[in-house]
Amino acid sequence: MDAWLCVMFSVTLLIRLALLCFGVYQDQNLRWVHCGKLLFLGSDLLSALLLFRLLVLHCSARSLASVHCSMWLFNPLTMAVSTCGNAESLLAVLIYPVTYALPVALSLVGAPSRGRGLIQNLVWCFSRDLFLEQCSSASPFTACEYGWDFLQESSLFHLTHRDIHHNFSPYFSMLYVTAEHHWSVVLVLVCFLLQLLLLLLSSLAFCCSIHTAVFVRFNKVCTSQMPFSRSYFLWYLCLLTLVLSRLTLSLRRGLGLLLWFVGQELWLSHAYYLEFEGCNSFALIWIAGLLFLLINSLILGQIISHYRPAEAQLKKTD
Amino acid sequence: MFKCCLLVTLLCFIHRGNSEEADCFPSEWLKSVSMSVKISKAGFHRDLHYRVQWSKTEQEVHALLVQKLPSGVYMDEYQLDTLRRDTGLEVLLDSKVDVEAPEYLSSGFTALVFLSGRREAVVPVHGRYHRPSDSSKRVKVELESPRLLLRSEQCERGVAVDAPCTASNHSICSWTEILDLEDHARVSLELPVGDSSMVISVCGVTVLTTVLCCVYLLRNIWKHGSF
Numbered sequence: 091m092d093a094w095l096c097v098m099f100s101v102t103l104l105i106r107l108a109l110l111c112f113g114v115y116q117d118q119n120l121r122w123v124h125c126g127k128l129l130f131l132g133s134d135l136l137s138a139l140l141l142f143r144l145l146v147l148h149c150s151a152r153s154l155a156s157v158h159c160s161m162w163l164f165n166p167l168t169m170a171v172s173t174c175g176n177a178e179s180l181l182a183v184l185i186y187p188v189t190y191a192l193p194v195a196l197s198l199v200g201a202p203s204r205g206r207g208l209i210q211n212l213v214w215c216f217s218r219d220l221f222l223e224q225c226s227s228a229s230p231f232t233a234c235e236y237g238w239d240f241l242q243e244s245s246l247f248h249l250t251h252r253d254i255h256h257n258f259s260p261y262f263s264m265l266y267v268t269a270e271h272h273w274s275v276v277l278v279l280v281c282f283l284l285q286l287l288l289l290l291l292s293s294l295a296f297c298c299s300i301h302t303a304v305f306v307r308f309n310k311v312c313t314s315q316m317p318f319s320r321s322y323f324l325w326y327l328c329l330l331t332l333v334l335s336r337l338t339l340s341l342r343r344g345l346g347l348l349l350w351f352v353g354q355e356l357w358l359s360h361a362y363y364l365e366f367e368g369c370n371s372f373a374l375i376w377i378a379g380l381l382f383l384l385i386n387s388l389i390l391g392q393i394i395s396h397y398r399p400a401e402a403q404l405k406k407t408d
Numbered sequence: 409m410f411k412c413c414l415l416v417t418l419l420c421f422i423h424r425g426n427s428e429e430a431d432c433f434p435s436e437w438l439k440s441v442s443m444s445v446k447i448s449k450a451g452f453h454r455d456l457h458y459r460v461q462w463s464k465t466e467q468e469v470h471a472l473l474v475q476k477l478p479s480g481v482y483m484d485e486y487q488l489d490t491l492r493r494d495t496g497l498e499v500l501l502d503s504k505v506d507v508e509a510p511e512y513l514s515s516g517f518t519a520l521v522f523l524s525g526r527r528e529a530v531v532p533v534h535g536r537y538h539r540p541s542d543s544s545k546r547v548k549v550e551l552e553s554p555r556l557l558l559r560s561e562q563c564e565r566g567v568a569v570d571a572p573c574t575a576s577n578h579s580i581c582s583w584t585e586i587l588d589l590e591d592h593a594r595v596s597l598e599l600p601v602g603d604s605s606m607v608i609s610v611c612g613v614t615v616l617t618t619v620l621c622c623v624y625l626l627r628n629i630w631k632h633g634s635f
Contacts, residue, residue, distance in 0.1 A: 277615070287622060288629075365451050387621035388626075
């Protein structure tokens with residue numbers, strides 16, 4: 091795993107260097123316009139191929155796997171993000187291994203056990219064995235000698251970053267009105283602890299998608315703007331297609347997923363009036379943000395309760 | 409970085425000219441020079457419309473507007489770069505601008521708007537988030553009138569102000585400042601601000617809601633998760 095982490099970070103660095111070269115070449119020679127966007131579109135296709143192979147590997151029928159991959163590939167959000175010049179789909183292929191170090195380590199050293207009880211399991215997560223496992227997987231950072239700046243920009247940024255501009259995060263209004271209060275640090279810590287608490291899960295494949303969804307939804311910042319900021323939604327959207335084939339949601343319950351779009355549109359309408367019409371809709375954005383969190387939590391809860399692991403699926407078919 | 413330092417140094421030389429205006433432009437012709445500034449759109453993203461007019465002259469005249477902007481607004485250098493490539497708009501900023509910082513953590517800056525070969529320009533400007541207030545729902549940001557500088561290729565005598573020749577900032581030229589313009593160039597914009605009296609309720613309800621969602625998810629994970 092150490093070598094894998096090293097390659098991951100090396101590749102992302104290479105991608106950034108490649109984009110820089112494209113940019114310099116583009117300035118001099120207009121024939122290479124939009125090279126970066128072509129790269130991101132290519133990563134969309136690669137993500138779809140990886141999803142298809144993984145789904146087939148986990149006993150999905152090829153036709154069903156194709157349908158699920160189409161939901162990622164032909165999603166307007168996916169297409170718009172890549173063509174606007176955001177590298178989120180590239181991250182979906184090579185995604186931040188740091189956030190997955192915890193579930194990977196938990197799976198390798200032995201997942202939390204129901205027999206231990208909730209509090210004991212949380213304490214176990216900070217045990218000596220797991221700590222050593224995390225340290226050994228963190229050694230590539232120093233081994234690769236990318237330095238503190240790279241670590242800060244690629245990973246630690248998400249722990250400390252605070253954006254007081256309106257965004258989908260439920261914490262936006264709270265961080266905006268308390269920005270100048272010295273005790274806002276406590277609130278930031280509370281946000282992080284809530285996020286961390288939910289990230290302590292088991293079961294790798296399912297975990298990565300839920301893990302990412304939780305990370306994004308409970309993050310201090312959640313934007314979907316392009317092209318100069320991150321589109322956080324894409325981070326879990328592609329992984330969610332991996333688990334769709336294993337959900338036992340009925341059509342009626344599945345339709346409940348439309349709530350996500352209702353919640354998003356409600357937030358977007360108030361944000362539009364604030365940003366482009368100058369209406370004072372801060373309070374409405376706050377309420378819409380909390381409502382969006384409630385909807386997302388409800389949907390996540392439904393996904394968690396209706397997910398069938400691969401072993402259960404195989405037993406059923408025997 | 410070097411270009412910014414050079415520009416800042418040079419801006420120190422952009423001082424109000426003495427009473428001796430250049431002989432380059434006839435005084436009768438100078439009286440025909442006028443300038444107007446308008447602001448359009450609503451919300452946090454506005455456009456500044458600059459227009460400079462003068463009567464016919466045989467000389468090729470270049471105009472430069474020196475616009476001081478307060479900390480309540482900012483211009484996006486990347487956007488200006490794209491506009492330079494796409495529309496030929498030439499704007500130079502005197503310092504790095506942090507596009508995410510709120511008003512109370514920012515400082516004012518100066519934008520140089522070059523009107524070479526054209527007499528009008530539309531420059532995008534964006535409002536910053538201001539401090540929440542418990543007394544008013546909006547805040548007014550006032551933009552002072554820009555200073556107008558003119559230059560002619562045919563004239564090299566008796567000048568008042570030094571400034572970059574073009575937006576590429578490779579060389580310095582001598583410009584004539586036009587004084588005593590009629591004051592049609594002051595604009596202002598209003599931006600909404602949050603309500604600081606709601607701090608306690610916003611924090612309380614937000615933390616409560618997120619804790620409830622967290623408890624709901626933990627309960628589901630514990631009940632249905634594979635351990």
